[in-house]
Amino acid sequence: MKKRMTKLLSLFTATMMVTSALTGCGSKEEETQTAQTSANESSASVESTSEAASEGVEEFSYPMESGHTVVYWMELNSAASANFLSMDETEFGKALQEQTGIEIEYQHPASGQAKEQFNLMLADGNLPDIIEWKWLTDYTGGPAKAIEDGVVIPLNDIIEEYCPNLKAYLEEHPDIDKEIKTDDGQYYMFPTINGTRESFGGYIREDWLKELNLEIPASMDDWYHVLTVFKNEKGTEAPLSIAWSALITNSPWAYAYGVGGKSFVVEEDTVVYAPISDGYKEFLTTLNKWYEEGLLDPELATIKNTQVTAKIATGLSGASAGYLASAMQVQITAGIAEAPEFSLVATPVPEVTEGVAPEYANTTRGIGAIGAAITTQCEDIEAAARLLDYCYAGDGLMLFNYGIEGVSYEMVDGNPVYTDEIFNNPDGLEQSAALGKYQRASYNGPGIQLADRYKQTLLYENTQNARETWQVEGAVDHVLPALTLTTEESSEYATIMNEITTYVDEWTLKFVMGTESLDNWDTYVQTIQQFGITRATEIQQAAYDRYLVR
Amino acid sequence: MHRKKGYQESFSKRLKTDLRRNWSLYLLVLPVLLFYIAFKYKPMYGALIAFMDYTPTKGMANSEWVGLKHFSRFFSSPYFWRLLKNTFLLSFYNLLFGFPAPIILALLLNEVKNAKFKKFTQTVTYLPHFLSLVVICGMVTDFSLINGLFNSVIEFFGGTRTPLLQNPDYYRTIYVLSGIWKEVGWGSIIYLAALSGIDTQLYEAAKIDGAGKWKQMIHVTLPGITPQIVILLIMKIGNLMSMGYEKTILLYNPSIYETADIISSYVYRSGLMNQEWGYSTAIGLFNSLVNCTLVVAANYISRKTTENSLW
Missing domain, CATH: 3.40.190.10 (Periplasmic binding protein-like II)
Incomplete structure (x- = not known):
């Protein structure tokens, strides 16, 4: 009897010990209920005070x-x-x-x-x-x-x-x-x-461009050429250094292909999921080529912004993209401390096909x-x-x-x-x-x-001019506005996107780093469709339509 | 064990008598008991949200019951098998290489005769245990960079520099080795304690019988600490699938999800980052069930084969 009791107890305890770790979220129903009651009370008191206010003192x-x-x-x-x-x-x-x-x-x-x-x-x-x-x-x-x-x-x-x-x-x-x-x-x-607005964009070593008789790159082909020259002439280990998430979501190279944001974009009032668009495939193809040829930072999946700053400042890299004040300006300051001739200049969103002006850019x-x-x-x-x-x-x-x-x-x-x-x-x-x-x-x-305040904090001529360079006319029309989903929509949307985000992150890097061949692009798109991207896009489109009639 | 036949008082009666007689001992154990009730048992009630579409502000009373929806979603998720495999393999390698490491270290230290050297080695091996996991992982991440320490070592032996934490093939090795580095010294303490308890006469007897150092270790030292080894092994097996998410989320990135993403990091992403409370609790609960099964099985096997067991 005693032995069996101990056995049961210890079995129970062991079970608990393993279970307890993962069930931390306790119940708070009582507190929540009181919270709701007090919320009701307080909203009631708002009404009463607001009545009082409108009758009483006018000036505050x-x-x-x-x-x-x-x-x-x-x-x-x-x-x-x-x-x-x-x-x-x-x-x-x-x-x-x-x-x-x-x-x-x-x-x-x-x-x-x-x-x-x-x-x-x-x-x-x-x-x-x-x-x-x-x-x-x-x-x-x-x-x-x-x-x-x-x-x-x-x-x-x-x-x-x-x-x-x-x-x-x-x-x-x-x-x-x-x-x-x-x-x-x-x-x-x-x-x-x-x-x-427009405070995120690309930039490149101006002094190197001058030294090597190069122009500021304006198309993807220019970029390829400039980065290759940097690699050969300057011996940089990573001509273009940037953390992968910024590269995919916000960088001018992504915007060149109309896929900035790693998410939904608007094309003529139609909501499009960028990571399965043809533009995204072209973008990844280019990145993969750059990666294979050593033009892109081999550590892009693990690198952090501080390391990018260090690489740029010490000449291990020659180009990057980032926020105007917190990246570009910081890197110029750090670079000048290393070498007085150091300078960075902002680069526009590049053209993919020559003569066709880009439509997308980082903006809000x-x-x-x-x-x-x-x-x-x-x-x-x-x-x-x-x-x-x-x-x-x-x-x-x-x-x-x-x-x-x-x-x-x-x-x-x-x-x-x-x-x-x-x-x-x-x-x-x-x-x-x-x-x-x-x-x-x-x-x-x-x-x-205030815009004027911002201007005052920009210390260098190149940072002061950067925003104009980065600007793309009409880019704001492609930014998905602040949409609101209904409760049913949002839980369905969250479930779908939860799976997709992991998948897109993983496969994007695989494609870029060449561990997965771009021949498998169709499989990738199909899988995302199986996750339910069509439904998620419908939800976004419906919300966008509602936004338009607001 | 044979129970005496005859009159046996009921459990509650015996408990009462015992309470009166040993009340001070019960008082001593009370805080521990309260701790377990408050922090281990009461939260288990929260596991119910695995069966709900839970919204914190609505509370458990008003959230909708959805039955096994979250479980079936997880089992049919394309990540299910990968998560299970990664979690199992990482734990398994951790156990396979991580478990013997402190035993070997303890055995080696036990043979060191120079007290100063022994103390020094012990301190050096304990030290990483006291560093925060964040610091350890920060160091490992930095060491794995192209210009990092690990790559310098690889280059020294004729390899080429590559970003190690971007290659799914290396992740498990890095994970397991860094785990050993952090915990080997600390883990060896319990074995050293057990080693000091072995009767020295046994060694003398073995020597007289002509046993060398190696034979002594096989026939005296190891059997001497077998009970400790078995108990610790069972406890480790119980934790086989309950790998914390902390180390994983500090080390991984999407390019190595393939081998790095484990159940708890997935729970972390879907629960804490995407607010899918019910779903992540369901996964956690599933994980706990697996663990529970493992510990019972390990205990059973151990009782049958070595006669040592937790219960």
């Missing part, structure tokens, strides 16, 4: 009365995290709280783990008041589902009531207005509005990926809304873009100009870190990123 001015606290979850950008553990410690964070009168309790996920921690936070059910997130791309099912799931609240009444700055901006800019709504017209986030529809949403568990909705509305006009806009007057910027002839605190920081901070200390328009967040 910052700062708010003391006693308002909001919990604010956001990923700390590397510009700030370089020197600060929390937004709370930055001059921007301090000034924001002081000027709005709202106390902010910041929560930051560990660097590089934002997505996991965001999803764990959702699974846990304990939400902060405000979440900054890529709602469109990184919330499965998109913003409409986030509202339906009871994670965030629709903002229409709130913007109407508490957000005069954003409201005024949206009335003036209907194109932006269209991007931050769901199909049924619900606002869901305080967007990053960027006055700076004026909205950054990250926006701030108010959660269903937020109790002080007015404070949250006032806080988020602050950076869309007036003093808030200045703080968001330039920081603190007299410290990080000064007014010269009526225009704000960054001081040496930014350009030549006395504490030795690099420009990006100094910017991160005082403002937050250098990265995404709720507010308007």
Whole structure:
């Protein structure tokens, strides 16, 4: 009896020990229910306060009365995290709280783990008041589902009531207005509005081009020629060095074939899944040729941006593609430190067939990926809304873009100009870190990123001109806008795309690296069709059609 | 074991008596018991979401039941066999090469007579265990680059430099070897402890019988630590399929999914990255069932063949 009992027990324990590891997501139904009740209560209180507000005091001015606290979850950008553990410690964070009168309790996920921690936070059910997130791309099912799931609240009444700055901006800019709504017209986030588009593109060693009597490459054939010369004359181990995901999704070489984005693109109002298009096959064929001939970085699958910077700066590579400020400019600075004649020049999206101008380029529809949403568990909705509305006009806009007057910027002839605190920081901070200390328009967040601010941060003539070079007329028409799917659509879509993404990533690399012959292209396309890409495309098309009639 | 015939008190009665008599011992074990209940048993309730279309904000009460939908999706997934094969092979190689390594190290250390050298070797081999996995994998990734350490070694022996972590053929070797490097010293501690417990008279007797070092090791040392080896082996087999995703996601990239992608990294991608809670829980649950079967089987075989077993 005793022995059998022990046997059973130990068997049970052993079972548990192996099971428990994988079933970590506990139930939170009680908490969730209370959360929902409190959400209902708080939305009820919004109505009552809004009634009170419309009857009572008309004019609102910052700062708010003391006693308002909001919990604010956001990923700390590397510009700030370089020197600060929390937004709370930055001059921007301090000034924001002081000027709005709202106390902010910041929560930051560990660097590089934002997505996991965001999803764990959702699974846990304990939400902060405000979440900054890529709602469109990184919330499965998109913003409409986030509202339906009871994670965030629709903002229409709130913007109407508490957000005069954003409201005024949206009335003036209907194109932006269209991007931050769901199909049924619900606002869901305080967007990053960027006055700076086209900030990702290709670049090449200008001094080498001159030395070797070469022109800036303008077609794919030019590129092949230039990279080959770099390889032979300069002995570079990897003439073109870039991480594979950027190469496939964002690089000018991908856009040349009309397949940038590694996902859906729009061709004359038809949604197309790029990775199975003929353009993608041609693109991979070219890359494979480059890879085989040693023109492409042999380590493209494992290389990271810091290593690209090192390779470019030390002359192991001669060309790459990346963001204007955080890649090209950083690499120029690093390169000049190695060799004073070092210079990089921006390259346009190349032509595939000579004389046929490219139609695609990296661009956005004026909205950054990250926006701030108010959660269903937020109790002080007015404070949250006032806080988020602050950076869309007036003093808030200045703080968001330039920081603190007299410290990080000064007014010269009526225009704000960054001081040496930014350009030549006395504490030795690099420009990006100094910017991160005082403002937050250098990265995404709720507010308007002014184009002039961006221009000021570009130090070299070549970086200042780069955006014009990278621009392609009409490229924005090919960018899939902010679509919203219904709940059924989104779960079906997620299931299909989950399998496809893994497959496309894997096969793309195999094709490029030659471990899989491009003769098997048809098998690849067929498999993706079996996964259900036709259905996924239909879903996107339907959502796009709904977007067009918004 | 034979039980005495005759009157036997009921279990609850005996427990009561025992509780009264040994209450302090029960008090001591209480925190451990609570730990298991809170962190190991209670979360198992969450395994139910494997049978639901789970949405966190709706909670388990309001999410829709979908039966075995997630399981059938996984079994019919084109990745199913690959994931199973990769998980099994990686664990199997880990066991095949990783399990004997600390035993061999312990046996070697046991023969070292110079105390200083022994201590030094032990410290050097323990050290990687205390480094975070992220650091270890960062080092391995860097070493595997074209200009990395591994490639320098390969070149020294006449090979050519290639990016090692982009070749599916090398991944398992890198995975297993780096695992051994990290854990071999730590794993040898338990064997060293067991070795020190062997009666020295046995060695003397063996010597008198004319046994050399090798024979002593085969006939005295190894049998002396067999119980420890078997118990640890069974426990390892129980974990055969439960490979953590951490090391994999730190080392892999899509060009080597073919050999690197395992069940837990797939769960990580679909659960934590794509918010498919129900689906990923179903996969996890399946994995646990496989593990459970393995540990019971291993224990059974071990009891029949070596008479050593966990239960």
